[in-house]
Amino acid sequence: MNPNLNLWLIPVLPLAGAAINGFLGKKSSRQGVTAVALLFSGAAFAMALWVAARFSSLSLPYHEFVAHWIRSGSFSADFAFYLDQLSLVMLLVVTGVGFLIHIYSVGYIWDDPSYYRFFSYLNLFMFFMLTLVLAGNYLLMFIGWEGVGLASYLLIGFWFTKDSAASAGKKAFIVNRIGDFGFLIALFLLIKHFGSLDFLAVFHQVDSFRAAGNEGLLTAIAILLMVGAAGKSAQIPLYVWLPDAMEGPTPVSALMHAATMVTAGVYMVSRSHVIFESSPTALMVVAIIGTLTAFFAATIGIAQTDIKKVLAYSTISQLGYMFMACGVGAFSAGIFHLMTHAFFKGLLFLGAGSVIHAVGGEQDMRKLGGLRSYIPWTFLTMSIATLAIAGVPPLAGFFSKDEILWKAFSSEHGSWVYWLIGVVTAFITSFYMFRLWFMTFFGDYRGAQADSHGHGSHGQDSHEHGGPHESPAVMLVPLAILAVLSIVGGWVGIGNRFESFLAPVFGLPLPAQSAAESGGHMELYLTLISVAAALLGFYFAYLLYHKRQDLPQKIADALGGFYEAVVHKYYIDELYAALFVKPLIDGSTRILWQDVDRKIIDAAVNDAGDGAWRVSDEVRHMQSGNIRSYAGWIAAGSAVVIAFMIWMGMGTQ
Amino acid sequence: MVPSYVPLWYYLLLSGFLFACGVAGFLIKRNIITIFMSIELMLNGVNLSFVAFAAHWHALSGQVFVFFVMVVAAAEATVGLAIIIAVYRTRETLNVDQVNLLKL
Numbered sequence: 001m002n003p004n005l006n007l008w009l010i011p012v013l014p015l016a017g018a019a020i021n022g023f024l025g026k027k028s029s030r031q032g033v034t035a036v037a038l039l040f041s042g043a044a045f046a047m048a049l050w051v052a053a054r055f056s057s058l059s060l061p062y063h064e065f066v067a068h069w070i071r072s073g074s075f076s077a078d079f080a081f082y083l084d085q086l087s088l089v090m091l092l093v094v095t096g097v098g099f100l101i102h103i104y105s106v107g108y109i110w111d112d113p114s115y116y117r118f119f120s121y122l123n124l125f126m127f128f129m130l131t132l133v134l135a136g137n138y139l140l141m142f143i144g145w146e147g148v149g150l151a152s153y154l155l156i157g158f159w160f161t162k163d164s165a166a167s168a169g170k171k172a173f174i175v176n177r178i179g180d181f182g183f184l185i186a187l188f189l190l191i192k193h194f195g196s197l198d199f200l201a202v203f204h205q206v207d208s209f210r211a212a213g214n215e216g217l218l219t220a221i222a223i224l225l226m227v228g229a230a231g232k233s234a235q236i237p238l239y240v241w242l243p244d245a246m247e248g249p250t251p252v253s254a255l256m257h258a259a260t261m262v263t264a265g266v267y268m269v270s271r272s273h274v275i276f277e278s279s280p281t282a283l284m285v286v287a288i289i290g291t292l293t294a295f296f297a298a299t300i301g302i303a304q305t306d307i308k309k310v311l312a313y314s315t316i317s318q319l320g321y322m323f324m325a326c327g328v329g330a331f332s333a334g335i336f337h338l339m340t341h342a343f344f345k346g347l348l349f350l351g352a353g354s355v356i357h358a359v360g361g362e363q364d365m366r367k368l369g370g371l372r373s374y375i376p377w378t379f380l381t382m383s384i385a386t387l388a389i390a391g392v393p394p395l396a397g398f399f400s401k402d403e404i405l406w407k408a409f410s411s412e413h414g415s416w417v418y419w420l421i422g423v424v425t426a427f428i429t430s431f432y433m434f435r436l437w438f439m440t441f442f443g444d445y446r447g448a449q450a451d452s453h454g455h456g457s458h459g460q461d462s463h464e465h466g467g468p469h470e471s472p473a474v475m476l477v478p479l480a481i482l483a484v485l486s487i488v489g490g491w492v493g494i495g496n497r498f499e500s501f502l503a504p505v506f507g508l509p510l511p512a513q514s515a516a517e518s519g520g521h522m523e524l525y526l527t528l529i530s531v532a533a534a535l536l537g538f539y540f541a542y543l544l545y546h547k548r549q550d551l552p553q554k555i556a557d558a559l560g561g562f563y564e565a566v567v568h569k570y571y572i573d574e575l576y577a578a579l580f581v582k583p584l585i586d587g588s589t590r591i592l593w594q595d596v597d598r599k600i601i602d603a604a605v606n607d608a609g610d611g612a613w614r615v616s617d618e619v620r621h622m623q624s625g626n627i628r629s630y631a632g633w634i635a636a637g638s639a640v641v642i643a644f645m646i647w648m649g650m651g652t653q
Numbered sequence: 654m655v656p657s658y659v660p661l662w663y664y665l666l667l668s669g670f671l672f673a674c675g676v677a678g679f680l681i682k683r684n685i686i687t688i689f690m691s692i693e694l695m696l697n698g699v700n701l702s703f704v705a706f707a708a709h710w711h712a713l714s715g716q717v718f719v720f721f722v723m724v725v726a727a728a729e730a731t732v733g734l735a736i737i738i739a740v741y742r743t744r745e746t747l748n749v750d751q752v753n754l755l756k757l
Contacts, residue, residue, distance in 0.1 A: 627749045628681075
């Protein structure tokens, strides 16, 4: 029998922090708000560590029933929490990285007048994210799922007086609705055919359900779940909201749009791995979407000039890797990459935030440069993160990315096509990351003249600026911790230790993988190729953006229209606007507003009013004021009544 | 053989005649006092049918009803005449066609 861990406290603690800061924060001091926010998110992290410390003594999976929620006939959904190796990894990543980013935000957002609001939202996000991760059934997970969407909306639109930020928030919310629609339909199908949303109850039935010849239905459920995941985790075709989400404050981009929230889709797919594994078609869909997204987003990342947009497309691309892993059945590799990605991408965003902070709100890399000597600590940590994401051994990204590429090649669901695209993507990743690195930190500082007027245009800083300056210690410490994690975070994967840890959840390594011993040379060669791809990316970036800085423009000119397309993100936003947004707006305006609302509904109401008026206008002439005409009406009326009664009386005889 | 009582329909005929006279007077006459008297005529016509039926069925309730009607008619006459006086004082006419301020 398991001891009671009181898991419910982990999400509720940040909720308390959010409530206190939300309701009382306006009146209390910045120090007070900081104390509350850090205390409650830190407490959640401490509790997660405590759970991790007791983890080995638990019999897993650990169930915790808190309260009844919905009871309807044979269907029930409770407030219940669920802990296994997978949830534990997510729990530690979310609380750990979340807590670090809370600390960082103190320095970053200090000068903002809505300081308390920011931390209230941030804590609220933690609450929903932890609910999502710890939920014991799909419905509670869905609550967290929608909740992080809400928090994301609130934080993207944090500077809501800026029109672009408000629109970006709306876009994120609406695009996510499309995905959530798929998720919801999948849940309805689960209720209809399994009668439950409880994870274990559903998963236990999957095998017999499949044996009963319902594989098509399982495929449908899995693909609908994937639609939901594609919305939340910004995969093709629903990725368009994530780059725009960079309108939010940079710590938000780091926490939600890189490290934790966007990985919710990967978590959900991994959590539902039983369903996915029972349908090869669905797995293939996941793998194809992931692979295409990884490649596609990476190519867009090459041409972006906004430092955060590069990172945003990089995030989409890395999430693509995770789905690629899930799609070839290597869920543990996906979760491994999720974890290391949380470290190095969180670090990259925080570093980018530190850069932006240093130069007074400038995000355009063409106006940065040479910052290496101004902000040495940021430079150092950013360099580690860049090496990590590029896949240079022995940093974290190398291990997880290589694991995915190897699984993509060797798994029974895998194929050399995935591997090839993955390696090319790894090369592109390395290229655009080092491009960012060179453009930001090397060469000469190009932002001096922009400093006076470009100031505060992004809303982050409004304090007086000399040259670029290093961020305060409260921002650098999280950077340093994440840098360490970006180095060592991958080492847990050496010798398949991470995979074995997750084996109780995902099952033992597939036969093809244990046969990897025989294919050991193969794995080594493939690893060498991907490392070579990373170094090649570095070399090209060095060549183009450091040594021969005139070359990029020439290449761009030579490519002409294609380059234009890449710069404009392949015109996907424009395509969606023409395909979906414009017809929707036109349809709403012309048909629903002008025709249905004005010509039918409004007209019906107006006509009813007019008709009543006209009838009354006629009838009121009966009220002539002439007493004898009234008497006449009374006499006529009673004559009619009497005649009717006589006629009725005759009828009964 | 001569019947020892007047048959019911004699009374009803008279009652109907009185009532019809009342209605006709109410509709035709313009003098408000004449109209008022026509109402009394209608009431009495109804009263006659009440007592006729009461005698015919040997039921007392019809006769009781007549007393109620007479009381109400008396009360109504009081109020009605008071109104007529008030109308005459303000409008200096008893012609109902000229008392039509309430029309739209």
